[in-house]
Amino acid sequence: MKIIPPAFESIAPSFGSSFYFSKYVENANSKAHLWHYHPEIELVYVNGGSGKRQIGSHISYYTDGDLILIGSNLPHCGFTNEETGNKNETVIQMKPDFLGNGFFDISEMTNIRNLFSQAKAGIAFHDETKKNIGKKIESMEQQTQFDRLLTMLSILNEL
Known part of the structure; x- marks a missing residue:
């Protein structure tokens, strides 16, 4: 069996921002299936649905959406597809x-x-945390860059 190493993904911050923010509607994330890594810490909220998580050497499944924090340079696959x-x-x-x-x-x-340190192996959040933080993450889409940053810091502190 041939082992395929993860691909490096280069990420640029969103225009006018210190971090990257993107919302994909109905599985529009074209990179979702790629095994990759990047130096950026990644927070992903999947609103609804169920699927598979592959983070580092760990494979697990989620139902009713997902909220995960992935540490810097931790290989992972995307979390959504057409199914x-x-x-x-x-x-x-x-x-x-x-x-x-x-x-x-x-x-x-x-x-x-402390959260960033714990995220080195990946963290999945559940129940009320997933629901409450998910709403805050989705509200960021309509915010100014400054308010988005404040919300981001608030979310990270709460997690």
Whole structure:
């Protein structure tokens, strides 16, 4: 059996932003099936549906949507396809230092710093956390860049 290494994915922040934000409607994420990695930390919310997660060497399944945080350089596949049955998939990707060197070292960022450390192996969130944070993530689509950043920090702190 031939082992295929993950492909490197180059990610550029959204225009006018320090991180990448994209919402894909009804499985429109064309890169969903690719085995890949990138230095950015990735937060993915899948609204509804069920499917398979492949993160690092771990394979698992989700139902009624998904909320996952994937650490920097952790290989993974996308989470939706034409059989998933989800409404949308929102993907947020940020470099570990997307707000500058040392920003996450300040005391107010302790929770987020710990979250990023735990995400090195990937984290799946469930139940009320998935539902509440999912609503906040989807609301970001209509926000200004500044409000989107504030919401992002709030979400990371809450997780």
